[in-house]
Amino acid sequence: MASNNNGRTASESFKAQALVYRHMYGILDAMCLKWIVNFRIPNIIHNHGKPITLSELVSVLKIPSAKVDTTDLFMRYMAHNGFFDIVTIHGDDDSSQEENEAFALTAASELLIKGTENPCISPMVEMFLNDPTLSSSMHHLNKWFYDENRPLYEITLGKPLWEFLDKNPTNLSLYNDAMASDSQMIKLALEDHNMVFEGLETIVDVGGGTGTTAQIISEKFPTLKCIVFDLPHVVKNLKGCNNLSFVGGDMFESIPKADAILLKVVLHNWSEDNCVKILRNCKDAINASSKNKNKGKIIILDSVIDEEQDEPEITRLKLLMNISMHIIHDGKEKTKKEWKNIFYKAGLYNYKISPFTGYLSLIEIYP
Structure with missing residues (x-):
């Protein structure tokens, strides 16, 4: 095949053009996702109780007739991207031979259903x-x-x-x-990680916000005393119950003592020096605890960039999140090597990294 002026074949240039255009139009991916959430389409299908036809969907949405074809276009695109399945259904009469296409929920759209006991992001x-x-x-x-x-x-x-x-x-x-909706995914992950909290009597959720993660842990482990630690104005109007309480303070100054300190997607917000400060305060809090010194640990739930081991889509997500952290918080997602460097600077040498969720890893550090 002939080469163009840059020494590339025409085929290479066409693929390159498609890559550029794919990123250029990529903003529409976000807008289509926004559309199905704002229109509560996952809820509509869920409430329908079965896959929904286009005519049924536009009827519920009260879409003008001029936009019916566009609605179909949007739904088919989101089905192509894994948010819906297109299935064949028969008419209401079981004996009916009439077949129609309908849109069914997938694992992704089920995560967008509001108002149920299941996680919703x-x-x-x-x-x-x-x-x-x-x-x-x-x-x-x-x-x-x-x-x-x-x-x-x-x-x-x-x-x-x-x-x-x-x-x-x-x-x-x-x-x-x-943040609370993201924490709901922890409930799913905990089903396979009960051992993380075994033998602990107290745990502090540093930067725990309104306490969604701590509440999930406290309900799962009713004998474990859970403390949500965040800035005073974040927790001032929040009330604890049973084994859950809220404490205000600054993690850069000190952290309440406990058997374990939890840092869920906290460290990626901060520079390396600030991460070291936080971890040293975590270490001090554990060492100050009078019980279970041999089982004391820092539990980190955060991403670990590993391009060799991760699936391409997970790597893509982590790299995008890394860009986001750089520009928004002056933080970063970290590789194994970068995590190790931070741990060693904080005087923490005994740790292990395990899978946790699709993009989060579980890091357990033993001071």
Whole structure:
């Protein structure tokens, strides 16, 4: 095949063009996801009790006739991407020979159903995609690259993200709901990781927010005393129950003593030096605990970039999250080598890394 001016074959250039266009149109992936969440389509199918036809769906949504074909287009695209299955169903009469196509839920769309006891991560989608204040910041990456110190949100919002959220209750509510929804996935992971909490009497969930993760742990292990530790203004109106309590403070100053310290997606928000400070305070808190010294540990739930071992889609997610952490918080997702470097700087040498969820790993450190 003939070469073009760059020495590439035409076939190579066509594939390269497709790659560029795929990323260019990629913003529509996010908008289509936003569409099915805002229109509560997973809930509609769930409430329907069976796969739903296009005519039934547009009837529930009250879609104008001019947009029926477009609705079908959107649904088929999201089915292509794994959010729905397209199945064949028969008419309401069991003896009917009439066949129709219908849209059924998949594992992905089931995670977007609101109002059930099952995990739902729709609030995470809403935080990222419904709030133009935050999403529009991504258009200012050029400005961020030429700023030496400030995270992207500080440039676009005029103040650090945490300060902005504290001053804007609506945005803070979206953020808290999103973090709580992500924590619900912990319930699934704990089914195979009960041994992580065996032998512990006390645990502190550092940066635990409104306490979703701690509540899940406290319900699963009723004899384990769980303390949610976060900034005073985060926990001031939150009430504990039974074996769950809330304590305000600053993790950079000190952490309440306990047999175990939990850090769920906390360290990826911070620079290496700050991670070392947090871990040293965790170590001090465990060493100060008078019980179970031999079983004391730091439990980290965070991502570990491993391009050799991970599936390509998981690696893609972790690399995208790494970019997000760099620009938003001046943090980062870390490789095994980078985790080891941080642990050693904090004086922590005995640890193990295990799979936990699709993108999170379980890291247990024994001070």
